[in-house]
Amino acid sequence: MSLGFPSSVRFLVKSLADFVYPPVCYGCDTEVEEGLVCEGCRLALFTHELAVCPRCGRPCTRTAETCGQCRTPFHLSRVRAVGTYAPPFDKLIHAFKYSGKTKVGELLGRALAALVQQDEVLLAADAVCPVPLHPARLRERGFNQSLLLAAAVSMTTGMPLVELLVRTRYTSTQALKAAPEDRLRNVQDAFRLRTDARVAGQRVLLVDDVMTTGHTLDQAARELLKGGAASVLGAVVAAAHAGGPS
Numbered sequence: 001m002s003l004g005f006p007s008s009v010r011f012l013v014k015s016l017a018d019f020v021y022p023p024v025c026y027g028c029d030t031e032v033e034e035g036l037v038c039e040g041c042r043l044a045l046f047t048h049e050l051a052v053c054p055r056c057g058r059p060c061t062r063t064a065e066t067c068g069q070c071r072t073p074f075h076l077s078r079v080r081a082v083g084t085y086a087p088p089f090d091k092l093i094h095a096f097k098y099s100g101k102t103k104v105g106e107l108l109g110r111a112l113a114a115l116v117q118q119d120e121v122l123l124a125a126d127a128v129c130p131v132p133l134h135p136a137r138l139r140e141r142g143f144n145q146s147l148l149l150a151a152a153v154s155m156t157t158g159m160p161l162v163e164l165l166v167r168t169r170y171t172s173t174q175a176l177k178a179a180p181e182d183r184l185r186n187v188q189d190a191f192r193l194r195t196d197a198r199v200a201g202q203r204v205l206l207v208d209d210v211m212t213t214g215h216t217l218d219q220a221a222r223e224l225l226k227g228g229a230a231s232v233l234g235a236v237v238a239a240a241h242a243g244g245p246s
């Protein structure tokens with residue numbers, strides 16, 4: 001955060017802070033010489049070894065055809081995740097989302113873009129669209145993490161970045177801790193198409209930071225399909241194990 005000090009002062013403050021608190025990896029707290037993450041976490045971000053269910057994007061065993069827990073109907077035809085919602089991904093997302101570490105966000109954006117670029121189906125989408133935040137939540141947080149991630153995907157792949165949806169339902173953080181049934185109710189009809197959205201015949205790639213139960217992505221996709229989208233795909237930084245953190 002810039003407090004309006006000249007850069008020399010900021011540099012001095014940063015050097016002092018580094019001296020007192022040596023830089024640690026944002027993903028696992030290991031001390032690092034420089035940069036945001038250690039080699040291990042960088043490797044986790046840029047090798048996509050995770051097997052995900054081709055129907056709903058949940059992590060699943062490599063040999064299984066699907067995770068066996070797909071929601072039906074699930075409105076996305078394919079979802080990919082960089083990793084599971086576990087270390088280091090949970091820590092990195094937290095640093096980005098709640099501590100406003102935009103540099104960490106840029107790193108996650110690059111990792112997500114690299115994943116999309118390696119996936120022929122996702123790469124064939126016509127446009128990339130972030131899952132929107134409710135305006136009240138946007139005011140609280142100051143930025144939409146999904147928009148920043150989608151912008152990174154757009155920049156790397158050349159896919160146009162489009163904001164097709166608005167979020168009409170405000171979900172309190174309390175509700176986010178609620179039981180799965182309540183969570184479903186909280187995202188039902190949470191989205192509507194923007195009046196100027198042109199989605200007819202489009203293959204839309206939805207981007208979000210985390211997929212937990214999948215309801216949020218599902219509801220957003222349903223709205224896009226209702227608007228005439230040809231198909232909806234998904235890319236997220238982390239997917240939670242079924243029954244994991246919601």
Ligand SMILES: [Zn+2]
Pocket residue numbers: 025026027028029030037038039040041042088
């Ligand atoms: Zn690390």
Ligand SMILES: [Zn+2]
Pocket residue numbers: 053054055056057058066067068069070071
């Ligand atoms: Zn599945």
